[in-house]
Amino acid sequence: MNSTPSAKPPEQPPFWSLKPWWCQPWSIICTGVLMVSGSWTLLHRLWISLPLAIGVLAWWLMFLVLVPAVYRSAAEPNP
Numbered sequence: 055m056n057s058t059p060s061a062k063p064p065e066q067p068p069f070w071s072l073k074p075w076w077c078q079p080w081s082i083i084c085t086g087v088l089m090v091s092g093s094w095t096l097l098h099r100l101w102i103s104l105p106l107a108i109g110v111l112a113w114w115l116m117f118l119v120l121v122p123a124v125y126r127s128a129a130e131p132n133p
Contacts, residue, residue: 066129069122082117086110 070078090110094103 066125069125077117079118082114086114 075081090103090107093099093106097103
């Protein structure tokens with residue numbers, strides 16, 4: 055009887071396939087663009103729109119770049 059596992063562990067599904075429609079990259083980008091452009095269109099105040107844009111860019115960095123990268127690195131087998 056062979057005690058060593060010969061089957062490969064199941065692969066994780068792609069990160070974005072686990073997310074609902076409102077958490078897909080296109081919806082995250084559209085929401086951020088609408089927030090910043092809406093702020094500028096309605097208020098015409100740079101001191102409001104600029105910090106909002108910086109917050110949106112940080113939000114994009116976190117959810118579009120860092121979180122998927124951590125998911126991919128967690129899925130890689132450790133040596």
